[in-house]
Amino acid sequence: MNLKKWVAAATFVFTLTSYADNIVPVSEETHSTAAALRDKAFKDDSAYEILKSLTTEVGARHPGTPGEKAAIEWGVNKLKALGFDKVYTEDVKMNGWLRGVETAEIILPSYQKMIITALGRSKSTPKKGLEAEIVHFKNYAALEQAPDGSLKGKIAFISNRMERFKNGAGYGPANIARSKGHEIAAQKGAEALLIRSIGTDDHRNPHTGATNVAMGYTEVPAVALSNPDADQLVRLLEYGHTPKIRLNIQTKDLGPIVTKNVIGEITGSERPDEVVVIGGHLDSWDLGTGAVDDGAGVAIAMATASLIKSNTDKNPRRTIRVILWGAEELGLIGARAYAKAREEDGSIANHIIGSESDFGAGPVYGLQSSNNISPNALHVVDTMASLMGELGVTRRPGNTSGGPDMIPLAALGVPAINLMQNGTDYFDLHHTPDDTFDKVNPENMRQNVAAWTVFTFMAAQWPGSFK
Ligand SMILES: [Zn+2]
Incomplete structure (x- = not known):
């Protein structure tokens, strides 16, 4: 081997080694817990039950209406009842509008x-x-x-x-x-x-x-x-x-009114300041009862975090923050306020990764990740996809902001993933009086939560960086 070839070979080996050094593997334990959670979630109807309660006991949830107020109260009480470690709300100023x-x-x-x-x-x-x-x-x-x-x-x-x-x-x-x-x-x-x-x-x-x-x-x-x-x-x-x-x-x-983001957390056992954001938007249009838009997303996120919490005595390393976003329909108002506040207080840096479920109640078929995810974390997303394979989910190309209410966070550099749902029928119901609970298939809700538990648990438990 001449010197030139030797240098090239040595450089190659060195590059490989340092690349491998930065890659934090997914442990056996994390992998098997994620698989067990997936299987448990696929037999669990709690998301369907949460959605039934929201759409029946509250109904429509348009900002500035008694329905919205009831939904905020419902969200706080339900998160507490599900055993979240911390439940709170954040006020968001906006301008209200009503149809007559x-x-x-x-x-x-x-x-x-x-x-x-x-x-x-x-x-x-x-x-x-x-x-x-x-x-x-x-x-x-x-x-x-x-x-x-x-x-x-x-x-x-x-x-x-x-x-x-x-x-x-x-x-x-x-x-x-x-x-x-x-x-x-x-x-x-x-x-x-x-x-x-x-x-x-x-x-x-x-x-x-x-x-x-x-x-x-x-x-x-x-x-x-x-x-x-x-x-x-x-x-x-x-x-x-x-x-x-x-x-x-x-x-x-209606002039100035106050809406709220309703937040529930499963506190991280080792890195409580690091946050994985999941959620759906709590508000809905006033014509239906907001079952597919976005009661389903709210219920999927709440059930996901609650299943992870109840699975073992020890919470995952990072905090799982479930955000029931306020006033999405009138322009991502709750999401913009949340992101602005985190940009101002610097805590945006602790937002490790996030995603929102806001595309109805159809089954998940694909997993996308944002372009800004570290190359050293892509193997984790691939592992998530392979664990979701049994559910009919495959890894998909393309960039994502992780859902409408994630857009302001994604704009600030927070990595995101997208659990792509089959939305073939979504726009038959979207924003109509026909957006009601009877349209939702319980099996699809279970399939969604199964996929979401894999993502959420692994994102909170894998110790490497997504950034
Ligand atoms: Zn929506």
Whole structure:
């Protein structure tokens, strides 16, 4: 071997050794405990029972309503009853908004009632409603193309349908009409905005949802039509009619209110300051009882931590912090406040890894990790995926923020994983009156908790760094 080859070989061996030095293996014990937890969780109905209680004994949980107040109390009491070591709440200031009257009718060319709902923070129509012809746009981009001021005295109607995908990929492209359509409609001079619901069903249920307004009101009244009603308008247009609509929306700006993040912890036995964050959002839209969005996530996270706690006398090394996020639907309000406070007090550095369950109650099929996870921790995520293999979960490529309420934490560099759920039917129910407990399959809830116990336990117990 010449010198050059020797140096190359020695460098290679040295690199391998130092790489191996940084890799903290998953111990036999951690591996077998995670497998046992998974098997135990798969036979345990506690998440289903927690969800039943939340959706039945509390119901809808929209910020600023008695339902939200009851949910916060429910969360505190339930976390205590489940044996969490520490239970507390954190106040979050926000602006409240409530829906009131919402009716719509086609008055020409024939009289027909329509099923509609106001979008979040929609402004009211005049007290007696308004009457106007609709102008049809095939999508948001088409509305953008209309000349400014060209819709004076008209209602802008956007009719494109959200596409159905297992991973919900149709949501983002369709959603812009809901979030920003009101601004463009106002710019074009329209009296109001009417959109086809952002949903994949064919039921006569409208889908509500947030607009991009943080406080106050949308620029014009902004309303979603049920899918069959949107189809009806499109057919009338195809017959060559110009439908005239009567619309009455009355909503209320509640001004400043306080919501809360509800937090329960399983205190770490060796590194209590290091935190693994899991959770779901406690608030829901007001139309249904928030079973799939996001009572399921709340229940999965609570059951996961509680199962880990009750499994042995000794808690995992790190603290498991279950956060029932407040006011997600109106713009991740609780999550933003939480992240801002941790950035300011520096405790963001102790957030080791996190994830939120907020994509319904379908089974988990994939495990993704964020790009910022240390290469030396990827083998742990791979081990989690292999332990979840029996549940039908496989390791998936792609970056993730770990769920909506994790976005502010991910933006501050907290590593995240995503337990990808089958959301093929999620947008049939999402934000509708049909989001109710009966839609949830108990076996899928068990499967979710089984996967979540593997992730949560290993993240809290494996002593290496994810950063
Ligand atoms: Zn949600």
